Structures are given as structure tokens and as C-alpha cells.
Amino acid sequence: MQTQVLGYPRIGSQRELKKANEQYWAGKIKKEELELVAETIRYQNWQIQKNEGISLIPSNDFSFYDQVLDWSLTLGAIPKRYQPLRTNEGLSLLDLYFAMARGYQKDGYDITAMEMTKWFDTNYHYIVPEFYKGQTFELTSLKVVEEYKEAKKLGIKTKPVILGLVSYLLLGKVKEDSFNVLSLVDNLLPIYIEVIKQLTSEGAEYIQIDEPFLVLDLTVEQKQTIEFFYKHIQSLFPNLKIILATYFGELGDNTSLAVGLPIEVLHIDLVRGENALEKILDEAPSYLKLSLGIVDGRNIWKNDYQKSLALIDQAIATRGKEKIWISTSCSLLHSPFDLDGETKLSDEIKQWLAFAKQKISEVSELAKLSVNVDRENTVSYQANIKAHNNKRVSKLIHNEAVKQRVNKITEADANRLAPFAVRQPLQHAALELPLFPTTTIGSFPQTTEVRQWRAKFKKGELTAQEYEDLLKEETARAIKWQEEIGLDVLVHGEFERNDMVEYFGEQLEGFTFTQNGWVQSYGSRCVKPPVIYGDVYRSQPLTVFWSSYAQSLTDKQVKGMLTGPVTILQWSFVRNDIPRSETCTQIALAIRDEVLDLEKENIQVIQIDEPAIREGLPLRKVEWDSYLDWAVRAFRISASGVKNETQIHTHMCYSEFNDIIEHIAAMDADVITIECSRSQMELLDAFAEFKYPNEIGPGVYDIHSPRVPTEEEMLHLIKKAEYYIPNKQLWINPDCGLKTRHWEETEKALIAMVNIAKELRKESLIEVV
Ligand SMILES: CN1c2c(nc(N)[nH]c2=O)NC[C@@H]1CNc1ccc(C(=O)N[C@@H](CCC(=O)N[C@@H](CCC(=O)N[C@@H](CCC(=O)O)C(=O)O)C(=O)O)C(=O)O)cc1
Numbered sequence: 001m002q003t004q005v006l007g008y009p010r011i012g013s014q015r016e017l018k019k020a021n022e023q024y025w026a027g028k029i030k031k032e033e034l035e036l037v038a039e040t041i042r043y044q045n046w047q048i049q050k051n052e053g054i055s056l057i058p059s060n061d062f063s064f065y066d067q068v069l070d071w072s073l074t075l076g077a078i079p080k081r082y083q084p085l086r087t088n089e090g091l092s093l094l095d096l097y098f099a100m101a102r103g104y105q106k107d108g109y110d111i112t113a114m115e116m117t118k119w120f121d122t123n124y125h126y127i128v129p130e131f132y133k134g135q136t137f138e139l140t141s142l143k144v145v146e147e148y149k150e151a152k153k154l155g156i157k158t159k160p161v162i163l164g165l166v167s168y169l170l171l172g173k174v175k176e177d178s179f180n181v182l183s184l185v186d187n188l189l190p191i192y193i194e195v196i197k198q199l200t201s202e203g204a205e206y207i208q209i210d211e212p213f214l215v216l217d218l219t220v221e222q223k224q225t226i227e228f229f230y231k232h233i234q235s236l237f238p239n240l241k242i243i244l245a246t247y248f249g250e251l252g253d254n255t256s257l258a259v260g261l262p263i264e265v266l267h268i269d270l271v272r273g274e275n276a277l278e279k280i281l282d283e284a285p286s287y288l289k290l291s292l293g294i295v296d297g298r299n300i301w302k303n304d305y306q307k308s309l310a311l312i313d314q315a316i317a318t319r320g321k322e323k324i325w326i327s328t329s330c331s332l333l334h335s336p337f338d339l340d341g342e343t344k345l346s347d348e349i350k351q352w353l354a355f356a357k358q359k360i361s362e363v364s365e366l367a368k369l370s371v372n373v374d375r376e377n378t379v380s381y382q383a384n385i386k387a388h389n390n391k392r393v394s395k396l397i398h399n400e401a402v403k404q405r406v407n408k409i410t411e412a413d414a415n416r417l418a419p420f421a422v423r424q425p426l427q428h429a430a431l432e433l434p435l436f437p438t439t440t441i442g443s444f445p446q447t448t449e450v451r452q453w454r455a456k457f458k459k460g461e462l463t464a465q466e467y468e469d470l471l472k473e474e475t476a477r478a479i480k481w482q483e484e485i486g487l488d489v490l491v492h493g494e495f496e497r498n499d500m501v502e503y504f505g506e507q508l509e510g511f512t513f514t515q516n517g518w519v520q521s522y523g524s525r526c527v528k529p530p531v532i533y534g535d536v537y538r539s540q541p542l543t544v545f546w547s548s549y550a551q552s553l554t555d556k557q558v559k560g561m562l563t564g565p566v567t568i569l570q571w572s573f574v575r576n577d578i579p580r581s582e583t584c585t586q587i588a589l590a591i592r593d594e595v596l597d598l599e600k601e602n603i604q605v606i607q608i609d610e611p612a613i614r615e616g617l618p619l620r621k622v623e624w625d626s627y628l629d630w631a632v633r634a635f636r637i638s639a640s641g642v643k644n645e646t647q648i649h650t651h652m653c654y655s656e657f658n659d660i661i662e663h664i665a666a667m668d669a670d671v672i673t674i675e676c677s678r679s680q681m682e683l684l685d686a687f688a689e690f691k692y693p694n695e696i697g698p699g700v701y702d703i704h705s706p707r708v709p710t711e712e713e714m715l716h717l718i719k720k721a722e723y724y725i726p727n728k729q730l731w732i733n734p735d736c737g738l739k740t741r742h743w744e745e746t747e748k749a750l751i752a753m754v755n756i757a758k759e760l761r762k763e764s765l766i767e768v769v
């Protein structure tokens, strides 16, 4: 049986790439040292897969920052503003690449970064290609060819991975003029041909072409272009064996298109599209090989061999074993590296898990078992069955009280006492805030010191009291500084949190967490998603201590700061034995309890962050309503227990709102703060058109860049916001939390932001007079 892996985690088993990248950016190591780290990671990844006996190992799945940005550089899709860097002889292609990802503000240059957005419905972010009318392309980076050659030298004949032409175009954003992005196909095609030519002449037999858009709704023109592309490539390279990789969902109405393409292998995601197998087996022509993506690349649960083998058996019975490959559902980019390194997980839970390294063993084992007539008597099969049986009956997982509480939720539990129109004046009277109230989104810089205190505390080098005292000092400093600069609603700064989801996961029951289960979120930034293995509940307050402490230091309002149920769900590894909606409701009840405890402690403004609500939207539109119904309801359950006077905020970033605005409104938060500056306030369009009734804080500056915005820039954005939203509804705040920033730029930016609010208030007084 042939096996393949669609992609392997590239951050390194100990996040070596993250550390090396950050050192390179800080000028602490040379390019050669960074490249050596990268080479070592690639070598190790290939070796791990080879040792597991994977038949087709990917190359070009490594990336210094992001695979879509790699592809933009390969194709020469470099926005014009980077032209001065291209002609600067002191800068390498790698420097240009990092400048595109992160912006370039030094040596007299001030060039903004390219936009970043969510990779489908994952928590991974890619760099959005920018397209211009009539844009031309040129082969600029040969990374894909070089990495193929590098593996070949090591004796491994890989399958290079590239992004399909239509998916690449659809991932991008049209800039300046509005035009049909498919009009660029003719200009782009020659570069694809050139890349494939170079790869095949180096000996590449297989190329994996990723076309994830095939699991989304496509227009007729998009479908035709996909067909045209593959037919064209196959006519030019008749000996090339194309593996067409689709993932993150079912092919659905694109099935006949996909199975009819002139390709060698069609890869399908059987984790997300288990029910689609029959249709594909029916429709696929007999010569087509099917790669079954049976091992989940997006979760950490051990594969259920019994269930997987039933599907594999069905496929083999229909097509014969020569036509069936075994694979991961998608790239393992979304999985942590290696379970073996986890020494603190309970043995009971650990036996249910598999990280990337274990997942490739599963691919290999499944391939072997699928052709073994005596599989039931093998050690690997027996061990797998035993682990799953243990899980099914484990006392760790089920909690009757939680299930009963979920069943008893009433409509009233999901509704505030009075509508917003009644709540708003009560809140204004209670909070006495000025026009254009200023606030921040929650986190302040997580400095190296703060992270080191936590690391030392975890290693036992600081006592709990010492750690708490240091965090108290940091919080007190932040409160004092916010008071000094004149912010209206203060935050405690989130210094005690390692991450806005992991922190909650560490304290809630039904969750466990890992020591080293890092997954890349963007560039060098990683997250360690907690693991939800059982029914969730709150056994003790989660945040009350820090919010109350901060509130005790000031007469101004301090916002309580919580992560919402949908975001906790979305950014965790979620149990797969009950529907996600049920787990989400359990989390909502836990957060509701916390909201009520904060209110009891006289916290009058409480923010429940839901940045992931948009990202959780199913890829197919037909499934949107059902998701939005339970997701919005979960938020409402978490927020609705409070008095009318208590002001509930929510926050969202990286989100387009146009198509879900009525559901955002249905969340009924009193104030929503959103990331808005990079779209130059265009995101407000949806709120204006919908006549969104509640209050809004459109972000007035981009927090992802160290660049300090000028007062003029921010003022310009607020003036634009006023065009969309009446100023009585407007708040002034940055785009998102400031945890990734340094204090130096944070101070300058926020002082400027507060100044502008003061100016605007003066202006509005003059207007009234
Ligand atoms: C808002 N975003 C978030 C997303 N998902 C989340 N789960 N959380 C988010 O905040 N998705 C969408 C966006 C993505 N944005 C970000 C932004 C920033 C990060 C980030 O900064 N990640 C950190 C890791 C954060 C963390 O967990 N830190 C821990 C451990 C820190 C650590 O590495 N310690 C060192 C020792 C410390 C030292 O000596 O310096 C170690 O263990 O080796 C902590 O603070 O305790 C990152 O560094 O990548 C992610 C997503």
C-alpha cells in the first residue's frame, strides 16, 4: 500500500525555527545560521517520515514564515511598494520575503506588511497575495526546486508540494481596481509551467498540487479554470503524476469536476468528508488513484483503526488496493510535533492522543493493517482498540451534572433582561463615560521579563508568591500609566496569561494541556491549544483575582477580560465524541459563571472576546446557519446573566463581517471592538448598511506592526468611521491586544490615540455650540 503525508510541521520539535527567525530579525544571528536551522529541520522531518516508511514524502512544505508567501515569491507576485528593497544590494531575497511578511521600517524605508488572514477555518494565518489589474509575474524564487534537490542529495525522492493556480488566485485580494482575478490566469500560467519544467527535469515524478478551494462553493468560471489548468499542464507534461490534494471538507458538487481531471491521484479528506466516500467511489473513473486522508491532521486524537479500516476496506473492495493510498487528512502543519515529549499528561489521557510523529506511524500502520488478513490479531490493532475502549467508558470524560445543566438552559438564559435601547442609557448613567470613550483590547506587552517570570515559576525557580508579586507590580504599573495618559476604560493587562485560550484551558475542568504541543499560528508565533477531553465546567473563579486587584487600584472602570466560548472551542483541540455545539454550550456556562462573579466584585464592564467566531464558520454556505445559531447562542448564554447596567463588550479581529452581520448583531453585545485599520475602516460598511444599533470601537491602528501610527493617520480613520457610524456609538481603541508589542511603541501610539479622542470631543462641543 502506498502512503503519503501532505505536509509536516516545520517550526521544529522545540520551536527551533521560531527562535532562529526571531534572532535573525533582531540582528543577533546571520542568514547562514538561520539557514542551517532550516536545513536541519527539513532533514529531520524527512528522516522521521522515511523511518516510518512513508512512501511519498513531501518537500517544499517547509517555510520560513508562510507557504502562501513562499509561493508569491516563487511567482514574483511582489507588490510594487517593495521595489526599492529589490534593488537594494544589501538585502537578500530572504530579507525581501520577511519584509513582505512583517513590513520594513528602517534605513529610511517605511513599507507596510502584506495583509494576513485565516487559512480557511484554521487558526493558521497566511499572507494574502495582492493582485493588480494586468499584473505580470516572473519566476523569482526557486525554493521549491532547491528543496527537491536538497532531499534528492540526501537520498529521498520527494513529491514537491505547490499551490494550485486557481486556489492561489482565490486566496489573494484584488488591489486598486476591482477586476476578475481569473483574468490573471494567462499571465500566471507560464510561471507554473516553468516551475514544473524545472522540477521534472530534476527528476520529480510526482507533484502534489494543493487545490483546497475544491471543497468550497465555486462558480462555473472557477470550475472551468481549474479544468483548463490541469488539462493544460497534463498536455505539456504527459509523464508527470499529479497528486491533486483537497482538504478541510467534502468535494460535494465539485466531485465530478475533481474526479474527471487528468491527474494520477486524487486526495480527499475523509475526516471531514467521511460520508462522501461512496459518491467518490461511484463516480471516480477506474484508472484514478484515490488517496484517503484518514488520519486527522487537525486534531490530536488517536485514530480509530476499526472505523478507518472499515472505510479503507470499502475503498479497496471497490477499486483494488493498487488504486488506494493512505494519508493524513491535510498537512500536519496543524498538529503538534511529538507526543513522546509530553511527560506530564496523565497516562489515561495520553493513550488517547497522537501528534504529528505518531500520526505518520498511524498512516503506516493503517496501510499495513489494511492488507493484513489477520489484522485483528496484530499488536498495533489490539492496542488501538484497547485505547478506544478505555476512552469510551472513562470516568474522566462524563459528568452528569454538567449534562443536566446544559439540558436545563432556558430561552431566558440566552437573553439580557432588557433590550439594548433600555440598557444603553442605564449604562451611560452608571459609567459616566465621555463621548468617544477610549479603551484597549486587553493585553499589554508580554515582555521577555514577564514570560521569563512565568517560565521560572513553572520550573520552580520562583515561588507562587514571588511570581504573583511580580505580576501585581506589572499590573499596578499598567493601571497607573493608563490613568496618567487618560484612557477611559482601563484593562489589567493580561500579564498573568500565557495565552488567551490556554490560560482558560488550564483552569477549566474537562481540559488538559501540554508542555510542548506548539502549533504555528503565524510567522514565528505559536500557540499551544489546550485539549478538551471531557465535559467542561468551572470549579473555581478564573480571572476574578486579577480583575478585582486591578479595580482596587483605580477609581476608573477596569474591564473584566474573558475569552468567549466559541473562541475557546475553536482554538482548542476538541473532543470528537460529542457535537462541538454541546461542548461549546458547556464552556458558555462556565464563562457565564465567571461573568456573574466579576459583576459581584463590582466589575461593571466585561469583555468577552470572540475573535474566532468568524473563523469557525463552515466552509460551505449551506452549513452556516446551523453553526451561527449555536455559536451566537453560546455567546449569549455566557453574557446574559448580568444586570442591565453592566456593559458587555466583545472583540473580534481578522474577520469579514458582511455576510454574518445580522448574527453579530444577534450577539447583542453592548459594545463590539473590531480590527478595522488595515481595511481602512471598510469593514464598517457592513455595520453601517445593517444600521447596527449597538456601540462600536473600530480599531484605529494596526497592532501587528511595531510602526507607531501618526495622529493624522488615526484621525483620518476616525473621520472615516464617523462617515459610517454616528459618533455617539463610537469608541476609540487599537485593532487588537498589544501583547506582541513593546512598551516603547505602545506608549507612543496610545498617547496619540487618547489625544485624538480629546480633540474630537472638543470639536464636537464646538459643533453643538
Ligand atoms: C489573537 N490570536 C490568538 C490566536 N490563538 C490563540 N490561541 N491565542 C491568540 O492570542 N489566534 C489568532 C491570533 C494569533 N495571534 C497570536 C499572537 C501572539 C502569539 C504569541 O505571542 N505566541 C507566543 C507564545 C505565547 C505563550 O503561550 N507563551 C507562554 C510560553 C512562552 C515561552 O515560549 N516561554 C519560553 C521561555 C520564556 C523565556 O525564557 O523567554 C519557553 O518555554 O521556552 C508564556 O507566556 O508563558 C509565541 O512566542 O509564539 C500567538 C498568536
Ligand SMILES: N[C@@H](CCS)C(=O)O
Residues within 6 Å of the ligand: 441, 442, 443, 500, 561, 609, 611, 651, 653, 736, 737, 738, 739
Ligand atoms: N483580549 C485579547 C484579545 C486578543 S484577540 C488581547 O487583548 O490580547
Ligand SMILES: [Zn+2]
Residues within 6 Å of the ligand: 441, 611, 651, 652, 653, 735, 736, 737
Ligand atoms: Zn484580537
